[in-house]
Amino acid sequence: MAIIYGVPPSPYVRKTLLAHAIKGISAELKPTMPGSDDSEFRAASPLGKIPGYRIDDNTAFADSSVIIAYLERTNSTNPLYPEDAVDYARALWLEEYSDTKFSEVVSALYFQRIIGPMFFQQETDQARVDDLVNNLIPEQLNYLEAQLAGNTLFVGNQFSVADLAIGSHMLSLHHTKFDVDSTRWPALAQFKESFMQRPEVIAQLAHENAVFGK
Ligand SMILES: N[C@@H](CCC(=O)N[C@@H](CS)C(=O)NCC(=O)O)C(=O)O
Structure with missing residues (x-):
């Protein structure tokens, strides 16, 4: 194994x-x-x-x-990469984007609210949190909302590596208690909701909550 x-x-x-x-x-x-x-x-x-x-x-x-x-x-079970060349490129791009820019702002809030206080006895920098919550994270959510274009998945009708990557960072955002406001980002809020209802995501969250003693 x-x-x-x-x-x-x-x-x-x-x-x-x-x-x-x-x-x-x-x-x-x-x-x-x-x-x-x-x-x-x-x-x-x-x-x-x-x-x-x-x-x-x-x-x-x-x-x-x-x-x-x-x-x-x-392993060809539940393929994560679209067949179509354009969809394939979009899925790879959205994975790359979420693992770099989106991750950068989400991780910064995750550090301020969770990791810093919990593991480094570091006080939260409120000015930094305000900037992340009011400006930096919403900018990225606007981009992601536009990429969804009203759909429930990011690329085509098939769950792909793009959804997996973005959903994985959305779970970090969920842990920080940042609210993905459904009046501002309706498609993204719906995406987050459906992602979190996937059985493997429910199991993963239970595992993470156990790590944090929740
Ligand atoms: N592109 C890498 C990024 C991995 C990554 O940055 N992991 C973080 C933890 S969330 C890390 O190990 N950071 C330590 C470092 O950057 O030195 C991947 O997709 O696996």
């Missing part, structure tokens, strides 16, 4: 775990913090980022996008 190095509240580890669940693939989660100097982890993830992934003694690599692309090649 493959090993995933990481901790479940990381949106990238969450995305990787959810891809396994969607495809019905088992993997062992080996709790590993970002930057860990564990040599087995570092052989998989030389940059020290989670998730790292090990298939066997000789084969290990990192990055949620790489891991999911690998899974797709090995």
Whole structure:
């Protein structure tokens, strides 16, 4: 069985775990913090980022996008990449966008409200939170709302890696208690609602709540 190095509240580890669940693939989660100097982890993830992934003694690599692309090649159940070339490109772009820009602003709020106070005895910087909540996050939600164009999924009618990536970061936003206002972002609020009702997402959230002792 493959090993995933990481901790479940990381949106990238969450995305990787959810891809396994969607495809019905088992993997062992080996709790590993970002930057860990564990040599087995570092052989998989030389940059020290989670998730790292090990298939066997000789084969290990990192990055949620790489891991999911690998899974797709090995398992055709519930495909995560659209067949059509334009849809495929859009799905990859939205995955990339959500794993970079959207993640940047969501992670900043997640750090201010959860990780800083809980693990680093750091007080919340209210000015930073206000900027994130009032300006920086809404800007990204506006973009995502426009990308949905009134639909319930981001690309075509099939759940894809775009929905998986965006949904994974939306769960971090959910943990921060940021409200995706349905009068302002109706399609996105609906997307978030449906994503959170997926059985594998419900199971993942229960796992995360257990980690945080909720
Ligand atoms: N592109 C990577 C990003 C992974 C990532 O940035 N993980 C964070 C944890 S949420 C991390 O390990 N950060 C530590 C660092 O950047 O050194 C992926 O998709 O897996």
